[in-house]
Structures are given as structure tokens and as C-alpha cells.
Amino acid sequence: MTPRARHLPSEERRAEAVEAVIKLAASANPEEITTSAIAARMKLTQGALFRHFPTKDAIWLGVMEWVSDRLLARIDRLAGAESDPLAALEAMFLGHVDFIAEHPGVPRMMAGQLQNAGETPAKRMARALVENYGNRLRRILAAARAEGVLPPGLDIDAAAALFLGMIQGLVMQNLIHGDSARMRTDALRVWVIYRAGLLAAVHTQEGGA
Amino acid sequence: MTPRARHLPSEERRAEAVEAVIKLAASANPEEITTSAIAARMKLTQGALFRHFPTKDAIWLGVMEWVSDRLLARIDRLAGAESDPLAALEAMFLGHVDFIAEHPGVPRMMAGQLQNAGETPAKRMARALVENYGNRLRRILAAARAEGVLPPGLDIDAAAALFLGMIQGLVMQNLIHGDSARMRTDALRVWVIYRAGLLAAVHTQEGGA
DNA sequence: GGTAAAAGCAAGCGATCAATTACTATTTTG
DNA sequence: CAAAATAGTAATTGATCGCTTGCTTTTACC
Numbered sequence: 001m002t003p004r005a006r007h008l009p010s011e012e013r014r015a016e017a018v019e020a021v022i023k024l025a026a027s028a029n030p031e032e033i034t035t036s037a038i039a040a041r042m043k044l045t046q047g048a049l050f051r052h053f054p055t056k057d058a059i060w061l062g063v064m065e066w067v068s069d070r071l072l073a074r075i076d077r078l079a080g081a082e083s084d085p086l087a088a089l090e091a092m093f094l095g096h097v098d099f100i101a102e103h104p105g106v107p108r109m110m111a112g113q114l115q116n117a118g119e120t121p122a123k124r125m126a127r128a129l130v131e132n133y134g135n136r137l138r139r140i141l142a143a144a145r146a147e148g149v150l151p152p153g154l155d156i157d158a159a160a161a162l163f164l165g166m167i168q169g170l171v172m173q174n175l176i177h178g179d180s181a182r183m184r185t186d187a188l189r190v191w192v193i194y195r196a197g198l199l200a201a202v203h204t205q206e207g208g209a
Numbered sequence: 210m211t212p213r214a215r216h217l218p219s220e221e222r223r224a225e226a227v228e229a230v231i232k233l234a235a236s237a238n239p240e241e242i243t244t245s246a247i248a249a250r251m252k253l254t255q256g257a258l259f260r261h262f263p264t265k266d267a268i269w270l271g272v273m274e275w276v277s278d279r280l281l282a283r284i285d286r287l288a289g290a291e292s293d294p295l296a297a298l299e300a301m302f303l304g305h306v307d308f309i310a311e312h313p314g315v316p317r318m319m320a321g322q323l324q325n326a327g328e329t330p331a332k333r334m335a336r337a338l339v340e341n342y343g344n345r346l347r348r349i350l351a352a353a354r355a356e357g358v359l360p361p362g363l364d365i366d367a368a369a370a371l372f373l374g375m376i377q378g379l380v381m382q383n384l385i386h387g388d389s390a391r392m393r394t395d396a397l398r399v400w401v402i403y404r405a406g407l408l409a410a411v412h413t414q415e416g417g418a
Numbered sequence: 419g420g421t422a423a424a425a426g427c428a429a430g431c432g433a434t435c436a437a438t439t440a441c442t443a444t445t446t447t448g
Numbered sequence: 449c450a451a452a453a454t455a456g457t458a459a460t461t462g463a464t465c466g467c468t469t470g471c472t473t474t475t476a477c478c
Binding site for chain 1: 398
């Protein structure tokens with residue numbers, strides 16, 4: 001009568017655990033995701049988790065790797081499909097927003113990792129993701145400026161920071177309204193202003209105080 | 210020989226506790242701020258804290274009230290001192306950035322409260338702060354549009370969302386670089402782009418699908 | 419100046435969590 | 449097919465946390 005649960009190889013269980021964390025983070029504070037909760041969602045006992053991960057932070061590291069791989073792959077694919085750098089930037093932006101809409105827990109997890117006190121591997125991975133993302137942004141922005149699509153005096157670093165902030169703002173709105181569907185239309189509306197800012201930016205460089 | 214610590218009235222202790230939390234949050238994950246840590250910073254025993262607060266969330270509520278009062282008062286003062294609505298907006302923005310630079314733990318605490326699962330009083334207060342802040346933003350933006358300082362078709366809600374995102378982005382940059390002094394110069398650079406976006410925004414409203 | 423209220427300490431309770439242990443069940447493999 | 453390796457369970461450990469309790473010290477007040 002007992003269902004006699006199958007034993008799965010460790011690698012599959014690790015993937016399951018990562019997926020479980022992503023799903024759990026969609027509706028719970030990441031700090032409150034316990035090993036028991038992860039195990040329960042995998043239909044395992046809590047102790048069994050530690051057959052596949054040496055420590056809880058190793059699970060978080062796996063999660064951050066998952067996020068990094070998927071997000072960077074997606075934005076690279078979307079940006080690569082556009083020839084116009086501004087269109088590439090917009091595709092990156094909307095792709096990122098979609099990614100967050102599909103996995104609402106991701107920004108929460110990222111923030112949670114980044115503000116952890118110690119220097120855990122998972123935190124390093126999160127920081128690396130932000131840096132890689134920023135590098136891609138700056139590369140495209142610089143290309144657009146070089147092509148003359150964006151004004152020559154455009155402050156690339158500030159533009160990249162604002163790009164990331166735009167996403168952060170949408171996440172916060174989403175956190176308050178809880179309406180995930182609304183995020184995409186909001187994204188388009190915010191993009192209009194951001195785009196105009198890039199194109200019209202007056203360059204402090206030359207007109208300083 | 211014993212220093213014979215003075216007994217302070219409850220009200221002062223409550224203020225001390227709030228201050229202790231703000232200070233602690235500057236260098237620690239808010240979730241890790243235990244009642245023991247708060248008490249230690251006040252040079253009290255952990256149990257004594259509960260003479261002044263019925264529960265830990267009451268402490269958080271006090272902290273969120275502190276933040277709400279101080280932040281709103283500051284931006285109201287700064288915005289009120291300007292006659293030009295765009296200058297008022299910039300003053301609000303820089304004032305907010307300064308506030309965060311003075312109290313680096315504040316955004317972390319806000320985010321932490323907002324993503325808490327339950328419906329605690331402290332969470333309600335945090336949400337109310339964001340709403341009040343947004344209302345002020347939209348009011349000034351609408352006034353600027355009415356005065357003709359900003360284009361008539363400007364998307365007020367999107368502009369307000371981007372304003373908040375701009376701050377979130379700076380916070381995230383600060384979280385990664387850890388350089389609090391740099392935040393203000395970054396803020397000015399980002400503001401240039403945002404301002405240009407407001408002034409130049411093409412209005413989707415009329416050109417819609 | 420004596421007394422009650424307020425504020426403090428020290429200790430500990432119950433709950434929770436990550437990680438371990440001892441043992442059993444299932445796969446893999448020579 | 450037997451034996452080793454792998455994956456699982458159930459129970460437990462040690463640490464930590466929010467909060468309470470019993471008792472002492474300080475402050476406020478008539």
C-alpha cells in the first residue's frame with residue numbers, strides 16, 4: 001500500500017530544490033524559506049535535503065546560479081535579436097520585466113542575498129549577476145552613443161543605474177499593488193519617459209555649474 | 210562600584226530603542242536585528258525591552274513611524290521652500306537621497322517590512338508611507354503639468370513610479386559599492402536624465418495603438 | 419519619608435531552525 | 449546476484465529567538 005517513493009539521483013534533486021525555492025519565494029519572505037519548507041514541497045523529509053547540499057547556503061548558491069544563467073541568457077538572446085541598440089535596450093528591459101513577472105520571488109531573493117551580512121558564496125554570485133548585468137547595459141549604451149543614436153555626452157553610468165532603478169521601482173509597485181499583470185503595462189509607460197531621458201539628456205559635462 | 214544605571218521613563222526608552230534599530234539596520238540585515246541586539250545597544254537586558262514594548266513588532270511600528278514622520282517632514286519642508294515645481298521635485302529627490310545617506314538602514318527596513326507575509330501594523334505603516342510619498346509626488350507633478358512646466362501629456366503615474374525607482378536604484382548601487390558618499394553625486398547624474406525624460410516625454414496617450 | 423508604581427535584572431520556557439546521526443530502502447555495478 | 453554506493457526516513461542535537469516570570473532597584477508622590 002505504501003507508495004514506495006522512488007529514489008532520484010542527487011543532481012535531479014538539486015534542480016528540484018532550486019525550483020522549490022523559486023516557487024516558495026513567490027509568496028513568502030525569502031528569509032522565511034526554511035529547509036523544512038523546501039523539503040516539504042519536494043515531498044522529502046527535511047534531513048534528506050542535506051544528502052544533496054552540504055549546507056543551506058549551498059542551496060541559495062544553486063538558486064542564484066539558476067537566476068543568473070536564465071536571466072543573462074534571456075536578455076542576451078533578446079538584445080542579440082535587435083539591430084538597433086535602443087530596440088535592444090527596450091527588449092532587454094521588457095524581457096527582464098517578464099522574467100520577474102514569471103518569477104516574482106527573484107528580486108526579493110536578490111535583495112535578500114545582497115544585504116546579507118557575511119560574505120557567502122551565494123552573495124558573491126548575486127553581486128556578480130548585478131555586475132554582469134550592468135556591464136551588458138553599459139556596453140549597449142556605449143554602442144548606441146557611438147552610433148549616434150544617443151547623444152554623445154550621455155552619462156552612461158547614470159543611464160545604466162537608472163535602468164536598474166526603473167526595474168526596482170516596478171518591483172516595489174508590484175510589491176504594494178500585488179498585481180503582477182499590471183507590471184508589464186506600467187513598464188511600457190515608464191519606458192517612454194526613460195527613453196525620452198536618454199535621447200534628450202542635457203550633458204552636465206559641458207554646461208556645469 | 211557598580212555604576213548603578215539610572216532608570217529612564219518609558220517614553221525615552223522607546224525613542225532610544227527606535228534609534229538603536231535605525232543604527233543597527235545601517236550595518237546589518239534588518240531580519241537579523243534581534244531584541245537582544247537592540248537591548249545590548251541600549252545597555253539594557255533583553256527582557257527589559259519588553260517593559261516598554263508589548264511585542265517586537267511594536268518596536269518596528271515605532272521605527273516605521275519615526276521614518277515616516279521624519280522623511281515626510283523633510284521633503285515637505287524642502288519642496289515647500291521652492292516656487293518652481295521642478296525645483297521642488299529636485300529638492301525632494303536630493304533630500305530623500307540625503308536622508309538615506311544619513312540612515313542607510315532605512316530602505317532595507319522598508320523593503321523588509323513590505324515583504325513580510327502577515328499584515329502587521331508596522332507593515333501597514335510602511336505601506337502608508339509609500340502611498341503618502343506617492344501622493345505628494347503626483348500632486349507636484351500634476352501642478353507642474355498644469356503650469357506648463359511639464360508637457361501636458363506627461364504620464365504622471367509613470368513619472369512618479371520612475372522617481373521612486375530612481376531612488377531604489379541608487380540604494381542598490383550603494384548596497385553593492387558600499388560607498389555612501391558617492392550616492393549623492395550619482396544622484397545628481399541620474400537626476401539629469403530623469404529631468405530630461407520628464408521634459409521631453411513623448412505622450413503615448415495620443416499616439417496609442 | 420514611606421509607599422506604590424515604574425523600570426531593571428537574571429533566568430528560563432517553548433518554539434523554531436539548520437545540521438547530524440543511526441538506521442533502512444533503493445539503485446548501481448562488477 | 450551480491451555488495452557497494454546512493455538516497456531516504458525518523459529522531460535528535462545545539463543554538464537562537466521572542467517573550468514571560470520572579471524578584472530587586474529606582475523614581476515619583478502624598
